[in-house]
Amino acid sequence: MTNELISPLSGLRRLIETDQVGPNENSFLDDKAPVWSPHNKIINVTPGPAFGSELVDQFSSTQTRGMRGPDVAKFFTSVREDYGKMVGMQEGGRALFFTGSGTTATESAAGSCRFPGEADFDTPAVVTMEIGAFSTAMGNCVENLGRNVLRLQTDLGEDLPYDKCREVLEKDTEHKIQLVMAPLNETGTGVTTDPRKVRKILDDLKHPALLVIDGISAIGSMPANMTEMGIDMLVGCSQKGMMGTPGIGMLSLSAKAVEKVYEADKALADAGIKKGQHYLHLTKMIDDGCHGSTP
Structure with missing residues (x-):
């Protein structure tokens, strides 16, 4: 060795x-x-971190600012707005930044939209489509959060199991499934998927589940437009296609996703159930983000 x-x-x-x-x-x-x-x-040959520009290096070398100050709040708000435009976030959506890797944003999304009693449902609350090491890690994240999850896995190099996804959603007539999660680009194999096909399945069945897409190795490298692709939550990070420094996880939400996040948290609160998250609690991130801050 x-x-x-x-x-x-x-x-x-x-x-x-x-x-x-x-x-x-x-x-x-x-x-x-x-x-x-x-x-x-x-x-x-690694998928990242990618080298940033000299401008990124220069900004990374500047003096740290007080993150609770008004100047930083104004800056955060401006950057979030610009990022939302870049990923095609619709009006009423929210772009959130986490001080952590893309996995941080993934975990926040995976822990959201949890309703009382989901662990006892015969139908899963979350469906993950896993086609490689990184989307499998996404499934592990959901499972480790204690969610009732159905993991649809394929062989390496294959596309998403669209037909299996349709079969599962067709059987969910009571709409217990809250999240359908998949990668836009599987980092491990390089396979690019088509979220629009998953969106069409949801729309055809009139299923209200949110479409959550891992765009970590896609954003900045290929088209990743939330509105055009029908994405409700888009997970990203700073150090791949964005070519920034590592350490920022991004999560952008559609207006529908924002509404459902609050609906689920209210249901938990009314039932006297704690969500089990603090910093990664999406409603806290949204509330504080409106003021240019974080929890």
Whole structure:
């Protein structure tokens, strides 16, 4: 077993861009290579973090501001509005930023729209479609939150199981399913899906479940428009297609999703049930976000 420092391919790209190594050279495998490892045998092709621009580096090096101050609140509000426009968020929606990875935003979405008694339902409250390691992690997140979840899984490299999804939703005549979750782009395999097909299934069946899409490796890299694709919740992060620094999870909600989040939380409160979340509690994020802040 060796402890080998593995250089991401993005590091090689940066060296090519700065003329430290030519794109057609093999010098990066030499002992004196600028892309270095003790054995110079491995280049690990990773999905991120991606290198940001020099402008991102400059902003990251500025003095930290008091995050509860009025200037930061104004800045947060402006950035959220711009981000909402970028992902095609409809009027009445909300764009939320979490200080955490994309997984933070995923967990907040996965824990939302929980109604009293869902653990005892014969029908799942959440359906996840898993086609690779990252969408499987999404399913793990839902399961670890104690949700009543049905996990529809396919072989690696395959598209979403649209037909299975339709079968499950057709049987849910009482509309117990609250969330249908799927990736727009499966980071592990690179398979790009079509959320519009899932939206059509929901619309055809007149099913009120929210369509929650993991756009972590898609946003900024390919079209990810909430309105055009019929997405109710879109999960993102800062360090992949957005090419920012790691550490920001994004979650944008449609007006329908905002309404349902509040409806579910009121039902829990009326039943005397605590949601089991604090910082990732969506209603708190929405309420504080209206003032340019976080919980």
